Amino acid sequence: MTRIRLNGKEIDADKDRPLIAAALANGVDVPHYCYHSGLTPVGSCRMCQVEVTEGERPARVVAACRTPVSEGMQVETQTPAAQAARRECLEFLLKNHPLDCAICDKAGECQLQDYTYAEGQSEGLSAEPRRKLDKRRSLGEVILLDQERCILCSRCVRFFEEVEGQAQLTIAGRGANSTIQTFAGRDLSGNYQGNVADLCPVGALTLKSFRFQARVWNLTKRASTCGECSRGCAISVEVLRQGQVKRIRPRYEALVNRWWMCDTGRFAFEGATLSGRLEGAQLRGYSGLEDCSTSEALAAVATGFAVHTNHVFIASPWLTVEEGRDLVELAQAVGAVLRMVSPEESGLADKILNTGDPCPNRRGLADVGIESASAPECLQLCTGAETATLVGERVVNLVGREALSEHDGKSRLFVFDTQALDAARVAVQVGVASWVERSGTWVNADGHESPIAAARSAPAGVCGTQGLLDDLRALVATCAPGSVSR
Amino acid sequence: MVIVKRKQLTLGERLYLPEIVRGLSITVRKMFAKRATRQYPEEPLVTTAVTRGQPRLAMNPDQTLRCVSCGMCEAACPAYAITIDAHEVEREIEREPEHFEIDMLRCILCGFCEEACPKEAIWMSDELELADYTRASLVYKLDRLVRPVSQLQGRIDYIEEINRRWNN
Ligand code: SF4
Numbered sequence: 001m002t003r004i005r006l007n008g009k010e011i012d013a014d015k016d017r018p019l020i021a022a023a024l025a026n027g028v029d030v031p032h033y034c035y036h037s038g039l040t041p042v043g044s045c046r047m048c049q050v051e052v053t054e055g056e057r058p059a060r061v062v063a064a065c066r067t068p069v070s071e072g073m074q075v076e077t078q079t080p081a082a083q084a085a086r087r088e089c090l091e092f093l094l095k096n097h098p099l100d101c102a103i104c105d106k107a108g109e110c111q112l113q114d115y116t117y118a119e120g121q122s123e124g125l126s127a128e129p130r131r132k133l134d135k136r137r138s139l140g141e142v143i144l145l146d147q148e149r150c151i152l153c154s155r156c157v158r159f160f161e162e163v164e165g166q167a168q169l170t171i172a173g174r175g176a177n178s179t180i181q182t183f184a185g186r187d188l189s190g191n192y193q194g195n196v197a198d199l200c201p202v203g204a205l206t207l208k209s210f211r212f213q214a215r216v217w218n219l220t221k222r223a224s225t226c227g228e229c230s231r232g233c234a235i236s237v238e239v240l241r242q243g244q245v246k247r248i249r250p251r252y253e254a255l256v257n258r259w260w261m262c263d264t265g266r267f268a269f270e271g272a273t274l275s276g277r278l279e280g281a282q283l284r285g286y287s288g289l290e291d292c293s294t295s296e297a298l299a300a301v302a303t304g305f306a307v308h309t310n311h312v313f314i315a316s317p318w319l320t321v322e323e324g325r326d327l328v329e330l331a332q333a334v335g336a337v338l339r340m341v342s343p344e345e346s347g348l349a350d351k352i353l354n355t356g357d358p359c360p361n362r363r364g365l366a367d368v369g370i371e372s373a374s375a376p377e378c379l380q381l382c383t384g385a386e387t388a389t390l391v392g393e394r395v396v397n398l399v400g401r402e403a404l405s406e407h408d409g410k411s412r413l414f415v416f417d418t419q420a421l422d423a424a425r426v427a428v429q430v431g432v433a434s435w436v437e438r439s440g441t442w443v444n445a446d447g448h449e450s451p452i453a454a455a456r457s458a459p460a461g462v463c464g465t466q467g468l469l470d471d472l473r474a475l476v477a478t479c480a481p482g483s484v485s486r
Numbered sequence: 487m488v489i490v491k492r493k494q495l496t497l498g499e500r501l502y503l504p505e506i507v508r509g510l511s512i513t514v515r516k517m518f519a520k521r522a523t524r525q526y527p528e529e530p531l532v533t534t535a536v537t538r539g540q541p542r543l544a545m546n547p548d549q550t551l552r553c554v555s556c557g558m559c560e561a562a563c564p565a566y567a568i569t570i571d572a573h574e575v576e577r578e579i580e581r582e583p584e585h586f587e588i589d590m591l592r593c594i595l596c597g598f599c600e601e602a603c604p605k606e607a608i609w610m611s612d613e614l615e616l617a618d619y620t621r622a623s624l625v626y627k628l629d630r631l632v633r634p635v636s637q638l639q640g641r642i643d644y645i646e647e648i649n650r651r652w653n654n
């Protein structure tokens with residue numbers, strides 16, 4: 001640790017990190033574009049200039065991201081010289097910047113907007129026309145590049161080189177003709193492309209799927225955890241008008257994903273925004289599955305547990321630890337065999353984040369005592385038992401939707417899933433909330449506990465799994481085996 | 487106990503007729519004075535450029551909307567009356583509202599949207615009437631909001647004039 005004086009206050013600075021890191025860590029916002037804590041500092045944008053005095057030497061203006069801290073250094077961020085240096089730098093960045101904020105998806109979370117406002121650089125000096133470049137250059141499936149908006153900070157270039165491990169972008173051309181380009185015009189590839197849209201401090205690299213989808217200040221953001229693999233990246237789920245999930249972005253979590261996440265997780269909600277939700281409950285009557293109230297459905301399930309023997313519970317790997325615990329208790333009360341259905345590896349495993357195991361809470365459920373079993377094993381258990389209860393989102397798909405609807409065993413199926421299963425053996429089914437609609441805890445592959453939080457409310461008539469399990473347990477307690485005649 | 491003291495009437499007042507004449511004279515005078523009321527709806531309100539009627543969206547002569555759905559009016563609206571969804575279109579400025587709704591029942595005609603708009607797309611028109619049988623039909627969609635620029639020109643000129651005066 002090194003003692004330095006920042007804006008008149010003594011602080012401790014990490015001697016291996018640049019001056020800007022110390023300032024940011026101590027709540028002093030030094031404007032910056034090219035610096036990012038997750039990337040090597042290059043000092044190209046010159047936005048982070050501050051005034052430094054060391055010993056007897058006269059004060060000088062330096063780039064804080066390329067200046068190491070030294071004992072007794074005195075740093076001032078708001079001196080006239082430092083401010084003038086930053087304003088001039090902004091003047092040049094804005095020289096060719098289009099007046100696009102009105103249509104720019106970055107507006108509202110754009111560092112160019114923020115620092116232009118903060119530094120008071122609202123009028124330019126130059127009268128020449130702005131440079132015209134390609135405003136809609138596709139860089140593959142995920143990313144769209146607007147060359148006019150780019151400020152050439154090279155964060156995106158460094159991301160692919162340093163984090164993804166394979167250079168995919170470069171700054172081509174010289175001087176005023178520099179632009180960001182892929183090598184030989186190839187599309188970007190890999191499972192981490194989406195990160196550059198978060199990383200880009202301006203609206204030059206944007207997500208195609210988020211294009212014109214929402215103004216960012218209208219999004220409600222909830223801290224949650226990604227459910228697409230057992231890494232469990234910390235994310236923020238962003239919802240428009242309490243309804244649609246519009247975007248998922250990584251949240252900094254030092255022990256898990258740091259600043260990044262993979263595209264599989266980033267875009268998973270698009271499938272999970274869930275058409276064909278099972279809203280409410282259904283009970284088999286004389287003419288097939290009929291709508292009923294949730295309490296009627298639960299009563300039927302409890303009666304089913306009482307009048308039959310030989311029960312099987314299949315848990316979805318998306319259940320939270322809390323739900324898992326409830327399910328274990330319920331299984332004990334009923335005397336059922338309980339397994340978590342364990343899908344095959346997704347084949348997406350890489351050295352960066354994705355573990356390839358698509359179960360976000362495998363470890364958490366194992367910790368509460370739920371063993372896992374492969375889909376064929378689960379199917380066999382289901383067909384062999386008198387009643388099979390499938391609990392949690394995607395559980396039907398994981399066990400095998402086709403197989404479950406075709407199976408000709410004797411078992412009755414009690415289904416608690418987000419989507420309906422149209423099968424002859426289904427006796428009762430109840431719609432449950434998905435992971436963006438409930439709260440709880442998941443434990444990732446390394447044993448790190450992360451919260452999931454309801455980002456929006458479930459569709460009308462859909463209940464949380466935990467509430468259902470609680471109600472069911474109460475019902476089971478009142479109609480113990482034998483108390484209901486066959 | 488409250489004692490109410492009655493006013494002692496003068497002789498003139500007690501004679502009754504002079505007061506009738508005085509009252510009638512007011513009536514007759516007012517019959518020929520300039521009227522303060524109008525025979526609405528036969529006689530609609532006379533509007534000027536200063537009239538702050540319901541907000542409307544301007545459409546250029548080439549049939550394109552000026553609005554790029556930046557959401558500034560939506561954010562400025564104190565009554566949460568505006569809801570916008572954008573989509574991409576083939577034109578120079580590639581963004582346009584797919585849905586643009588103003589809930590006229592919420593709108594308080596404050597004009598903040600007009601002031602917030604960076605594209606001179608939303609203007610307070612001279613349209614003031616608002617009546618229908620359902621609430622839903624008073625949530626105006628694009629089809630009921632768009633007006634040719636020419637129809638809003640009076641207001642546009644007036645606001646430009648005001649801005650000029652303030653900025654100099
Ligand atoms: S990148 Fe930022 S400053 Fe540039 S147009 Fe977009 S929002 Fe505006």
Ligand code: SF4
Pocket residue numbers: 149150151152153154155156157180199200201202204205
């Ligand atoms: S595209 Fe964005 S991240 Fe890449 S250099 Fe330009 S401004 Fe920086």
Ligand code: SF4
Pocket residue numbers: 541559562563564565566567568588592593594595596597598599600
């Ligand atoms: S006039 Fe005022 S209340 Fe009405 S839509 Fe505009 S900003 Fe909202």
Ligand code: FES
Pocket residue numbers: 031032033034035042043044045046047048049063064065066
């Ligand atoms: S942040 Fe220091 S030069 Fe860009």
